Amino acid sequence: INFLILLYECLRAKSLLWYLDSGCSRHMTRDPSKFSSLKLNNEGFVTYGDNNKGKILGCGNIGNFSSSTLIENVLLVEGLKHNLLSISQLSDKGFKIEFDNTYCLICDKLTKEIRFIGKRIDNIYMLDLEHSITISNTKCLITKEDNIWLWHRRATHIHMDHLNKLSRKELVI
DSSP: OHHHHHHHHHHHHTTOEEEEETTOSSEEESOGGGEEEEEEOOOOEEEOTTSOEEEEEEEEEESOTTSTTOEEEEEEETTOSSEEEEHHHHHHTTEEEEEOSSEEEEEETTTOOEEEEEEEETTEEEEESTTOOOOTTOOOOSOSOOHHHHHHHHTTSOOHHHHHHHHHTTSOO
16 A cells, blocks of 8 residues: 555656546646647636636647547646646546545446546545556456355256256255
């Protein structure tokens, strides 16, 4: 666990992490190198929680269409201290966000696929989008409990076809 905390501290120091923010109306970063596509414009400002303002320099996408890490409509904001992901903007784009006391899951509402896993550090939920694992092709190859194998062992290794017949007749659980 200490290794994970150290890893996240190193990543945070390099501004690779994105903070999940329920008070943020738009995704934002100050780093133009994070964008896969960026349209520069000098229109408008964002107002921070302390009423200071940051100048909007552009808007674009982070990640790419071929991966599950595409985040659309991210603002490039001058002087922003942290990368921010808007929970409401994620929700509007079809994501379901589930929080636990140590992590959060961002899932596609339609397919139920886990797209991102965030970690809670210092009471803030963070994601590492640059090094996120594409989870969409991950499959579970085991189950938590398999009674047929239990009964196979209990019945002195009876053939599985016979066990299936007994199970259909509800003679074994």
